[in-house]
Amino acid sequence: MGEIVLKDVEKSFGDVSVLRDINLTIKDGEFVVFVGPSGCGKSTLLRMITGLETVSGGQVVIDGEDITHTKPSSRGLAMVFQSYALFPHISVRDNIGFGLKIAGLPKAEIDAKVAQASGILGLDALLDRKPRELSGGQQQRVAIGRAIVREPAAFLFDEPLSNLDAALRVQMRIELIRLHERLATTMIYVTHDQVEAMTMADRIVVLEGGDIQQFDTPIALYDRPVNKFVAGFIGSPKMNFMEASPGPDGTVQVKGGPALKVPGLDPARMTGRMTVGIRPEHIRYAHDAGDLTGKILVEEQLGSDAFLYVEVEGIGMVTVRAVGERDFHSHQTVHLSLPPETCHVFDESDLRINEN
């Protein structure tokens, strides 16, 4: 079991408040990812759950038990560090079995569990080596092995893959997803990487400036971001933002562009200054006609997609994602249209005001 509830959790270092009003309920067996820009407090939040960092206010509850002031060794959690943090003076076998030995399990049982974990992670041939004799990927596997043998209430990961090269990262990502399916244990995973967040998470916590911006499924974050920050943070390339103001007949007038009749937008919630957001793949593009006219500054051709960076007079740079497109090139003129049903509207305090 591993339901983790944070109630009004706060953290400050001295006078500096780092996290405020953190309320989260992470369900048993859920895979939750914390994302946010550097320094937003992801690691601090994770470390408060482990007990490595003290909590300045509020409660941390695991399975109904208030563990706010319980020491880390008694919380029954396992953590995988970005730096792996293996014990360098003992073998891989002893590293994996470390927690079990501390817990006083009989040797036969430890050996059996270590063998099982090393089988899952493909470490059988490496058990008698010291950590320094392993590659980065292997070391990370040992760290994961050390975590899974203890059958913890939850796994906590702090950017576990960021020291690996790109190919290995993809492989480990898939392995972690499969591991989660197999163990069905609660996992909390901190990352900078959009793709990791989107692909691995059941739900994502977006943190910024010490506050939770949104806590929802990856698709909900992508399709219905609550504010401009989340809209801009989730998705790559980023959502395009354009200044706008209220237009005639309940429309939104894009500055230097068309007036859009965005569905689900209550004119009463409009403010004088607004922002219209549209994702690069939602912009329609054509050689002959459209709402906006611009010039392609750069064409990034990936084969599967072409990213067109279009300079539109009065609006600025607009990114267009043209799936499978081969026919638009740098320096050409292109016409763009903004389908209103794909647009997001943010008010002057950057909250999203169209409902859908």
Place this chain on the structure above:
Amino acid sequence: MTKSVRWQLVAAVVITFVFVAPILWMVLAAFKTINDIYAIPPVWVPDFTYLDNFKLLLSENWPFLLNSTIVTLSATALCLAFALPCAFGLVYFQFGAKNFLADWILSTRMMPPIAAAVPLYMVFNGAGMLDTMPALIIAYAGFNLPFAVWVAMSFFRNIPKEIIEAARIEGCGWFQTFRIVALPLAKSGIATVATFVFIFAWNELLLALFLTTREAKTFPVVISSFSTVTKTYWELISAATIIQILPPVIFTILMQRHIVSGLTMGAVKN
């Protein structure tokens, strides 16, 4: 061999000779009679089978050699027993006056041992501990504590923080973390500290002169007694000094094997 390398070699030989010469002279003197030591022209190479100096020395003074051994090993052990947990706590525990406490510990080192000699004499006198080995053990361990704490702190600080954190999450309490993880990883630091305390305690003369009279005398005190108002027994001093310098040399060589760098390599990825 280029010219500059040759000159470096010559310089190295000369410098080495300057440092080794007294020891060499002493080794030679230990195998001479007092008459040979003063002989002119000098007796350069003595008869190395002449062991009377050693026999005489040890037959009378072996209990004091034993005292020295007991005091030195105990003081080293006592000092480490206090310094290591203290340093660990100062590095890893979070509490208010942490830095102040560490500085304060160091500041006690600024006092020269001589300044403490009289007070120590009075304290041990009051406790009825004069001329006992525990008095010396406590004094030596105490004098080396600040240094030992600071060196041990620097070695604990070099252990990546995550390793300590991992141990705690894996279920270790503070004491287990200290014993199972931190100590093995600070092994080279412990060897360094132990070597320093060992050499200090083994060679200490001043406090031993103050605090002992007969029973608990250490070997350096014995050596100093060979130089009397009327006569200096150079042959005994030489023999005793050879015995005196051997243990630190052996201890240092033994410890050197443990002073390996890069022990934490591969622990964390940077």
